[in-house]
Amino acid sequence: MKIFSASQLQKADKISIDNQGITSEELMERAATRAFNEIENILDENKTVKLFCGIGNNGGDGLVIARLLKNSGHKAQVYAVNYSDKRSNDFLANNQKLEKMGLKPIVLKAEEDFPKISAEDIVIDAIFGIGLNRGIKGWPAKLVHHINHSGAFTIAIDMPSGLFSDQVPSENDAVIKADLCLTFQGPKLVFFLPQTMDYVNEFKVIDIGLDKQYLESLDSSYEITGRLEAAAIYKPRKKNTHKGNFGHTLIVGGSYGKIGSVILTAKTALKSGAGLCTLYIPKCGYIPAQTAIPEVMVLTDEGEEKLSEIEFDLEPDVICFGMGTGKDLVTKEAFGRLLERTKKPMLVDADGLNILSENKELLESVPKNSVLTPHPKELQRLIGEWKDDFDKVNKVKSFVKKYNLIIVLKGAYTFVFSGEKVFINISGNSGMATAGSGDVLSGVITALLSQGYSPENAARFGVYLHGKAGDLASADIGAEGMISGDIANYMGRAFKTLI
Incomplete structure (x- = not known):
């Protein structure tokens, strides 16, 4: 199994959208649905799920998962982490779908907006994902610490928020410590490096159906050795x-x-x-x-x-x-x-x-x-x-x-x-x-x-x-x-x- 870089996966998304004749929103729906299926397998119906969604595409994944949780009868509370005035189009589309169901995300704008998180809760981290290129600052960094100190079982979508794909965080950087990371299409190199592996206690690869021919054509310096290999x-x-x-x-x-x-x-x-x-x-x-x-x-x-x-x-x-x-x-x-x-x-x-x-x-x-x-x-x-x-x-x-x-x-x-x-x-x-x-x-x-x-x-x-x-x-x-x-x-x- 190859390990791809963030830029390779981003290009694979675009090529898959073109070759499969789908929209980015449809690809997001597919990816988030497959992540939801894994989440539902480990959910206790008595647990409350608290989803923290950023306002980019990782947040859009979280909103799809929130909708599927509600449809399945699970107790879900959704929070939009409003760290910027910008919104991705797919986030906006899925936010609208969620609100039509009567589940309007609570917008977090400052530390005083943080919800109480119990150790009995399930937290889903869909704040930043794989595209982060600088450390989390200000009140969003405090939110990361708030989640980490809650004791709740934390599931990261694709990548723990605050973790970079191509560099080691500094000691002062805020990074989600995920009990489980549901990562799209392939594992990330930082899951295996001694300085960063502790941010991902366990990971599971979610095949989101990207173009197989294109993925096979990609060169990668890094490969996994597991049973099949x-x-x-x-x-x-x-x-x-x-x-x-x-x-x-x-x-x-x-x-x-x-x-x-x-x-x-x-x-x-x-x-x-x-x-x-x-x-x-x-x-x-x-x-x-x-x-x-x-x-x-x-x-x-x-x-x-x-x-x-x-x-x-x-x-x-x-x-x-x-x-x-x-x-x-x-x-x-x-x-x-x-x-x-x-x-x-x-x-x-x-x-x-x-x-x-x-x-x-x-x-x-x-x-x-x-x-x-x-x-x-x-x-x-x-x-x-x-x-x-x-x-x-x-x-x-x-x-x-x-x-x-x-x-x-x-x-x-x-x-x-x-x-x-x-x-x-x-x-x-x-x-x-x-x-x-x-x-x-x-x-x-x-x-x-x-x-x-x-x-x-x-x-x-x-x-x-x-x-x-x-x-x-x-x-x-x-x-x-x-x-x-x-x-x-x-x-x-x-x-x-x-x-």
Whole structure:
């Protein structure tokens, strides 16, 4: 699913109106009706719905919803937020229809006009929508705060009022905090960015019937990865196969006291379909690794407690480096030598990323199309500080282009940066915020690389599977009770959801 910009959606509205031979008012009726259908599904008939409608097209959507609520017998109170003397034509047309039904909006002109909002009410925010390009000021800003502090369940139409589509609000900007956002035609990028995602607790995409051919023709840098997209990438096993068909994964890492990280990665690689898996670790990890995972082969470094050589006599399909290695000079030098002789795309995580951050000349030696999997702090060390999340995204895009790498930026919504594309994953949950979760993710992606998935697809598909396994684990044992090993244990079930 593509993520479109505000300007693309505005143009799609106009083209759809022309191609379908309808008016803008008819398109508004269609969109608002489909939003109303979703609202009615969650409405308690004893609840009072308070609709706050701006005087533009977002307000027009709200007026249509108000009319449909009244027709359905729901208790609705409608308020027109009179922040300007201008009115959109579609707002005026729908306001007239509503008044003919005997439901005249109460006009709000100042703070003293604000209605009391109970925590038991349902609030519908249709004040500004997606077209906002500057912060809400004056008494309308106080109205936003009034709604936010009411405790009422708040539903935003298309976009929470005060939230911009292409910039992060300042700390002083008033923004509706929506419990649910019914967004038209596709999700918005700001729903997924760490600085803005908390304004949208949950969103649901409402297909308003815009011209499909035109939407498919649009270029978008941003795409969602959900179940349908993951299923399109998945390559199920054929009947006539053997372990050699699924690749040999080499996982290099570990140091004294941090052998658990590479054990988690190796265990997950096998549970994600790698045919063979070898661990290359310091000598101190030999017994723990052989005991924990009998299915894994183990090679040991000359170093007793840290990696110092990284010499091996095998040709793996993919190398994964970095979990628990530390950043000692001998390890850094060994990593540099490994990079020089590695030609295939590899995966670099954890201390591998930290070594690259402190020795940026090594970035030129990382094989092209390799996958780097930083969390935000590791990313900051790699690319430097950023002004806000939009600046961060642009800096990662430049970094990816400069070094021809793939970045998996871990977070509540994990972003995969590949070439000109950014893929945003929507599986996963808060229970995955636990030690070792990133080591498990590295195992998934590495296993997919060993099985012949392209680096982009391995990263995108691996992130989805990792999140889905977490969702399945959380459903069974609860978010607070999850540990990273649980995510690994649910990998097989994650694959099965795609069949």
